[in-house]
Amino acid sequence: MSDSESAREVGRRVVLRGVARLLALGVVATTLAPTLAIADAPTDESKAEGGLTKRPPNLVVIYADDLGYGDLGCYGHPTIATPHLDRMARQGQRWTSFYSAACVCTPSRAALMTGRLPVRSGMCDDRRRVLFPDSAGGIPADELTLAELLASAGYHCGCIGKWHLGHLPQYLPTSNGFHEYLGIPYSNDMDRVAESGLGRAIFKQPRVEYWNVPLMRDTTVIERPADQTTITRRYTDEAVRFIRENREGPFFLYLAHNMPHVPLFRSPDFVDHSRRGLYGDVIEEIDASVGRVLDALVDAGIDDRTLVVFSSDNGPWLIFDELGGSAGPLRGGKGGTFEGGMREPGLFWWPGTIDPGVVHELGSTLDILPTAAALAGIPLPDDLVLDGVDLSPVLLGSGASPRQTMFYYRGTKLYAVRHGAFKAHFVTQPEYGPGGAEEHDPPLLYQLEHDPGERYDVAENFPEVIDAIASLVREHRQGLAVAPSQLSAKLPAE
Ligand SMILES: [Ca+2]
Numbered sequence: 273m274s275d276s277e278s279a280r281e282v283g284r285r286v287v288l289r290g291v292a293r294l295l296a297l298g299v300v301a302t303t304l305a306p307t308l309a310i311a312d313a314p315t316d317e318s319k320a321e322g323g324l325t326k327r328p329p330n331l332v333v334i335y336a337d338d339l340g341y342g343d344l345g346c347y348g349h350p351t352i353a354t355p356h357l358d359r360m361a362r363q364g365q366r367w368t369s370f371y372s373a374a375c376v377c378t379p380s381r382a383a384l385m386t387g388r389l390p391v392r393s394g395m396c397d398d399r400r401r402v403l404f405p406d407s408a409g410g411i412p413a414d415e416l417t418l419a420e421l422l423a424s425a426g427y428h429c430g431c432i433g434k435w436h437l438g439h440l441p442q443y444l445p446t447s448n449g450f451h452e453y454l455g456i457p458y459s460n461d462m463d464r465v466a467e468s469g470l471g472r473a474i475f476k477q478p479r480v481e482y483w484n485v486p487l488m489r490d491t492t493v494i495e496r497p498a499d500q501t502t503i504t505r506r507y508t509d510e511a512v513r514f515i516r517e518n519r520e521g522p523f524f525l526y527l528a529h530n531m532p533h534v535p536l537f538r539s540p541d542f543v544d545h546s547r548r549g550l551y552g553d554v555i556e557e558i559d560a561s562v563g564r565v566l567d568a569l570v571d572a573g574i575d576d577r578t579l580v581v582f583s584s585d586n587g588p589w590l591i592f593d594e595l596g597g598s599a600g601p602l603r604g605g606k607g608g609t610f611e612g613g614m615r616e617p618g619l620f621w622w623p624g625t626i627d628p629g630v631v632h633e634l635g636s637t638l639d640i641l642p643t644a645a646a647l648a649g650i651p652l653p654d655d656l657v658l659d660g661v662d663l664s665p666v667l668l669g670s671g672a673s674p675r676q677t678m679f680y681y682r683g684t685k686l687y688a689v690r691h692g693a694f695k696a697h698f699v700t701q702p703e704y705g706p707g708g709a710e711e712h713d714p715p716l717l718y719q720l721e722h723d724p725g726e727r728y729d730v731a732e733n734f735p736e737v738i739d740a741i742a743s744l745v746r747e748h749r750q751g752l753a754v755a756p757s758q759l760s761a762k763l764p765a766e
Pocket of ligand 1: 376377533
């Protein structure tokens with residue numbers, strides 16, 4: 273079997289497994305069958321009532337790594353130029369309260385891929401906060417991924433970039449609903465080579481050979497160390513090829529850049545591109561990549577039936593100073609539960625369908641799975657416990673966001689809750705380094721619309737808000753089954 277035949281075979285098995293899983297999870301065959309029939313014969317492009325196309329729309333999710341709320345021109349950065357992301361914002365929706373479901377990589381990506389808080393899947397841990405190259409675990413087989421869901425309805429699913437939900441074969445994208453994969457399966461600062469001798473300074477003078485990370489195609493390592501100086505450009509080349517080859521659709525493209533996670537690399541064309549220095553160069557290359565993806569959709573004539581979402585997995589890594597990004601007016605960054613750790617740019621683009629504007633309601637990457645299911649007309653299993661909600665009413669301009677509440681976890685522990693404009697911190701802790709968890713009773717309370725920087729505790733003035741949030745916490749905990757950690761087990765030493 274050739275590689276591509278092998279990939280197709282894997283894809284076919286994944287689709288069948290996805291369908292089997294849906295059936296096992298309680299979707300009645302008669303409700304699934306019409307969806308598959310639609311996907312098999314997507315010929316009618318006319319609009320159905322409610323603004324949804326009868327033909328399932330394509331989905332492109334572009335996900336940055338460690339990019340902060342304040343790092344884009346359309347979110348106020350003074351010296352990083354992001355004309356293509358700004359175009360997404362202008363032609364689509366720019367959300368100002370859009371949240372990742374965790375403040376570090378692995379749990380955040382698990383939440384995006386499952387629509388579930390990571391405590392439910394075991395994809396979080398209080399000691400090992402993400403997966404490492406010596407990790408034995410990964411996303412559990414009984415989780416329904418966004419790719420499995422869409423593949424079950426006939427979508428062709430491609431994953432490009434950082435995965436970070438397990439690098440062993442059974443956890444890779446091709447075992448989780450994706451028909452194809454190209455990328456570095458975990459963070460680009462892993463597999464660090466010891467002899468650089470530079471300590472932390474290694475990040476200021478990064479060289480490709482200091483990080484022996486693999487580049488994989490499907491389940492095979494094709495380059496090691498991955499040449500990170502061209503990685504953003506090559507991911508983009510792959511994305512453009514994927515769009516051209518799958519223009520008939522429907523497809524799901526998950527383009528998860530390894531940048532701007534340190535060590536920072538950019539292609540030769542982007543050296544000294546930005547007034548913001550190296551970090552700005554990296555963001556401006558990602559922006560150019562977004563432009564190429566949008567152009568590929570327009571050139572293929574499918575921009576009017578493709579939803580493109582842009583966000584980031586967590587906030588800026590502030591301990592890296594200038595090499596880390598900016599959370600803008602928000603407090604804190606990656607690793608913590610202040611807003612800067614989890615509130616992210618959230619851009620939605622779908623010319624002709626999306627209701628353009630700035631959205632101040634709450635949304636989360638948790639919501640992408642149920643939203644995609646609704647837009648594609650795919651029924652969700654009745655017994656699937658989701659933390660995501662369907663945001664399509666907001667996208668289509670037909671209703672309000674069903675999301676009123678956001679839970680902020682650090683590892684397996686709930687630290688804070690936002691409800692409406694108020695956020696209560698029951699526990700706070702520095703993102704990294706010394707200083708343990710500090711409990712607050714009463715909780716610290718911030719009115720985020722008045723005080724986005726979380727500087728002025730107003731708990732004294734709003735006891736009824738604290739009571740209401742405490743009640744939400746009790747309700748949340750009652751229904752919560754915490755899964756065993758997938759992040760703690762290590763592979764035997766070689
Ligand atoms: Ca990250």
